Amino acid sequence: MTENAPVITVTNLIKQFGRFAALRGITAEFAGAKLYAILGDNGAGKTTLLRTLAGLSQPSSGQVSILAAREFRDICQHIGYMAHPSLLYDEMSGIENLEYFARLYGIADGTRCAEVIRSVGLDPDLPRPVGQYSQGMRQRMSLARALLNDPKILLLDEPFSNVDAHSATEMARLLARIRDEGKTILVVTHQASLLENVADEFVWMEYGKIVERTHALKAESKV
Secondary structure (H helix, E strand, O other), X not given: OOOOOEXXXXXXXXXXXXXXXXXXXXXXXXXXXXXXXXXXXXXXXXXXXXHHHOOOOXXXXXXXXXXXXXXXXXXXXXXXXXXXXXXXXXXXXXXXXXXXXXXXXXXXXXXXXXXXXXXXXOOOOOOOEHHHOOHHHHXXXXXXXXXXXXXXXXXXXXXXXXXXXXHHHHHHHHHHHHHHOOOEEEEEOOOHHHHOOOOOEEEEEEOOEEEEEEEXXXXXXXX
């Protein structure tokens, strides 16, 4: 698969919750080794789209193809998902959290957890429980959890939420480095300005549809 070939393809994707349609016939492709900023107001369908791509929500109709596979179980090991909540265990240290998730992934490499924690700018030897971390540290640790299985695709839901400006800028730079390593990243965010110099493309959603896609250099005036 070439770098610019689509790694994610959705075709007429619809997701309904009762009579409410959260996704309304989305058809789109996302190429490899790119960082996409998914933008839109609350209720636009951004998180629903991300959860559907992550296999956490089944579409009502339409098709999702990831890495040329239509069955999520065939590619789930290649997906890293960071939810809006951190999904970390507050009573455990950072390394204890990752060691727990490593066992769930079946990761036997004892050095992988420490390696990933360092990659997000944290100290794996920090004994402090995650419940005592700052919000910026929690978000970095949550990102480390998403990176633990060395996924090809990262799906991040509001990674900059409640993070101070310096930490958010550092995290944006980290995402750029991860993208440059060849990973495809979709970031749902309300803070598009943080990705002005990082994202390859801005994707705007309204009422469950993608209404505009703009390459980064052309998006500066709108963002």
